[in-house]
Amino acid sequence: MSEETPKLSKKQLKALRFKAKKSDKAAEKLEKVETSIKEVKEKKESEKRKNETAHGVHPRKKRKTRRGHHGRGKNGAHNGPRFLLFVGNLPYSIDEKTLREHFKAGNPDLIRIRKDKGIAFLEFLTAKGHIQGRIDACLALHHSVLNNRRINVELTAGGGGNSKNRIER
Template identity: 45%
Template sequence: MDVDVQEPQAEEKKKEKKKKEKKDKKAKKAKEEDTNVQTDTPSAEAPAEESAQGEESSQKGNRFICFVGNLPYSANRESLTAHFEKISPVSVRVATEKDKPTKCRGFGFIEFDNYDRMKTCLKLYHHSMFDDKKYPPRRINVELTAGGGGKSEYRKSKIEAKNKKLFEERQRNAKEITKEKERRAHAEETGEDAFAGVHPSRRNRMA
């Protein structure tokens, strides 16, 4: 009798043991999965961080610099800053003679913190009159340039391509201005305005 009672008890104990083992295994697996998720998360975030850093470096790589030419020998950082003060350049540099640090070599560079300011500078200050009260006022050239310095062929071709595009844009603008002047003169002579009632910003497109 004792043996018969003990056998089912032993079987029940075995079953309970197996159940416990299964539970333990499941718990271990769950823990392992949790740790895998935790270790994977940073690695998943890492590329995002790297791409963010890449974007920052690319933004830093984009510099908005203009070349300023035909400056008088008396031009210096202060007079050039004063000339461009309305568009707030972040950096102003004047090229000077090695043996005479106060003598300008006739050109300089101005840098802006964004593209729009640089574009405004190219539009409004090209052929503006520079007057430092030391030399007679003279018309200066404002062109595009590339950061980094040097005289490599790649840099030269890059600057040349940029300024060719800028020249073409300026030519188009000049043609539009002359067209508008001609239209106004015609309207004054005849007393008729072909674009009456049309907004001025749309007139150039219709010309």
């Protein structure tokens, strides 16, 4: 911004816009402020483009996620797509060892248990290959009995939320 036009807060700018509706002097001041704001934004954009082309770096879009591991699972090293199976109607006393034993035919890469809800998620990472057969082996255990309870095993859309991608799945 130039020396004649001081930097205004959002609140001050809003007040100036309101005053500009009735006062010519305020309208002139508003015009000066808005042009200086545009100049500053254009200058920042041109510097940003200049830096990108000079260094050959393209800005990455920020990924919107609520997951603490930014969509990479618990180990954080995996980059490809993940496949999740939901397991419901589990006994509240279930442990990971028992679940691994029950689903040994499918050999899931990761098991997350929610004992308070009686559910678990079996996660399959693409890096280990032959995922379809492993998932099918686990899905075949739908309505099987585990600790005197008939469990549900279903393929999930993964992720959660109301995103367009989630709804399509």
